[in-house]
Amino acid sequence: MPQAIALKSVSKTFGSGTQRVDALLDIDLDVGKGEFVSVVGASGCGKSTMLRLIAGLMAPTSGVVEIGGRPIDGPDPGIGIVFQTPVLLPWRSVRRNVELQLDIRRNADPAARGQVDALLKLVGLSGFAERKPYELSGGMQQRVSICRALVHDPSLLLMDEPFGALDALTREQMNMELQRIWMETRKTVLFITHSITESVLLGDRVVVMTPRPGRIMEIVPVPVPRPRDFSIMRMPEFHTACDRVRQLMNAAGMTE
Amino acid sequence: MHRLTAAIYPLAAMIGVIALWYATVIFFAVPKYILPLPGDVYQRIREDLEFLLWHSLITVLETLGGFALSIALGIPIAIALVASRTLDRALMPWLILSQTFPKVALAPLIVVWFGLGFTPKLLVTFLVAFFPIVISTIVGLRSIEREMIELAQSMRATTLQMFWHFRLPLALPNIFAGLKVSVAFAVVGAVIAEWVGASAGLGYLLMRANGNLDTTLLFAVLAALMVIGVFLYYAVEVIERLSIPWHVVVRLQDMARGA
Numbered sequence: 001m002p003q004a005i006a007l008k009s010v011s012k013t014f015g016s017g018t019q020r021v022d023a024l025l026d027i028d029l030d031v032g033k034g035e036f037v038s039v040v041g042a043s044g045c046g047k048s049t050m051l052r053l054i055a056g057l058m059a060p061t062s063g064v065v066e067i068g069g070r071p072i073d074g075p076d077p078g079i080g081i082v083f084q085t086p087v088l089l090p091w092r093s094v095r096r097n098v099e100l101q102l103d104i105r106r107n108a109d110p111a112a113r114g115q116v117d118a119l120l121k122l123v124g125l126s127g128f129a130e131r132k133p134y135e136l137s138g139g140m141q142q143r144v145s146i147c148r149a150l151v152h153d154p155s156l157l158l159m160d161e162p163f164g165a166l167d168a169l170t171r172e173q174m175n176m177e178l179q180r181i182w183m184e185t186r187k188t189v190l191f192i193t194h195s196i197t198e199s200v201l202l203g204d205r206v207v208v209m210t211p212r213p214g215r216i217m218e219i220v221p222v223p224v225p226r227p228r229d230f231s232i233m234r235m236p237e238f239h240t241a242c243d244r245v246r247q248l249m250n251a252a253g254m255t256e
Numbered sequence: 257m258h259r260l261t262a263a264i265y266p267l268a269a270m271i272g273v274i275a276l277w278y279a280t281v282i283f284f285a286v287p288k289y290i291l292p293l294p295g296d297v298y299q300r301i302r303e304d305l306e307f308l309l310w311h312s313l314i315t316v317l318e319t320l321g322g323f324a325l326s327i328a329l330g331i332p333i334a335i336a337l338v339a340s341r342t343l344d345r346a347l348m349p350w351l352i353l354s355q356t357f358p359k360v361a362l363a364p365l366i367v368v369w370f371g372l373g374f375t376p377k378l379l380v381t382f383l384v385a386f387f388p389i390v391i392s393t394i395v396g397l398r399s400i401e402r403e404m405i406e407l408a409q410s411m412r413a414t415t416l417q418m419f420w421h422f423r424l425p426l427a428l429p430n431i432f433a434g435l436k437v438s439v440a441f442a443v444v445g446a447v448i449a450e451w452v453g454a455s456a457g458l459g460y461l462l463m464r465a466n467g468n469l470d471t472t473l474l475f476a477v478l479a480a481l482m483v484i485g486v487f488l489y490y491a492v493e494v495i496e497r498l499s500i501p502w503h504v505v506v507r508l509q510d511m512a513r514g515a
Binding site for chain 1: 401403406409411412413417421425502504
């Protein structure tokens, strides 16, 4: 499988002296093209920092981050990010918010503009293109931000606890939608979460991280066929994976 | 209907105050040069309406001129201070210091330097009115969420795009809050400037009425200033409503109005 992301002995420290915090220590990670990798860990384990390093939003203190085999220096053109909050611009309509990605990148390709409607349809927001963000529910707003992260056809989708702020029901629904979007678009996805269930349900592999300093403890494979739905929760493979992740987190003194 | 009910309270308060005013003047037999009756003031406004309007026009022009200058300089100053850490360190303490002494004290100096024309009025008004715009613009430009900045960076936004598509529009609610304070200050600035040296305007009229113990005219001028202040404030609010209909405070107000 061709490589999408590679972290090579990546460390990140913040501050210095007594204020010094080792956010990440000696991280090695390979993510294959088209793979869905979940990253799970308690707050403060550096998982968000890891996402920001891959996004090129900050530089590692040591080590190398590669995307598509090339070391990065700043945000790679082929990424799309979904944050914990939708961060939509309130004066732009849903359509214009999705188009923001193209406006900023000065992408005048009519095909990309034409893609907006297809994407909104993909996430079930067809009738809402001309609405303003504040007319939408939290889950719908997050769907808009997913469209915005996909509209320039990136190879890599980075998601930083994207459903953390949603209620349980909406969250489950969004999990299923994300899987469907992923199966249709086959992007490489790095999905940060603090929910064990979510990480196992969605991931091909689950990266379990320990806090202070943030390290990769183990990478747990999830050998469950797709498409998965919530009925897989009764499958032994699902249980095995969940139990393993939970064991690792308990061993590291983390509780969910 | 709801708005009508809401208007009853301030209206009742006003009627109460006017009644008290009448009662005081009549009961204590207050002479007219100390406190004229509301009816006298009203009569005076009617008689001298054209005269008052002309002087009001002068004051309004000075106010708007100084306000415009405050916007034209205040917003770029704020942008420069936010953009450059060095400028911020070098100038911000002086800007704050400049606000701690009464700007009224500068008015005579400005008259010495710039004479009695329109320019000194503009400058005094500017001095009084620009600071709230600078401060609120700075706060607005800085109050951007970290994730919003990261979003822009992930799209590889240039500094100019960052400013134009994110920082400036997100700062507008704060900027408008500053503009509303500033426009009220601007009226004060114009009146102060006219006190120091002018041959027209409501401030000049106040001084003249004061000198003549023409208290009725004093009250008429105060009424005019009140109308101007309220009018300009609401004018800014209307522009705000049209510019940032998406802002949560504007939306809440519209909801309360049943719009």
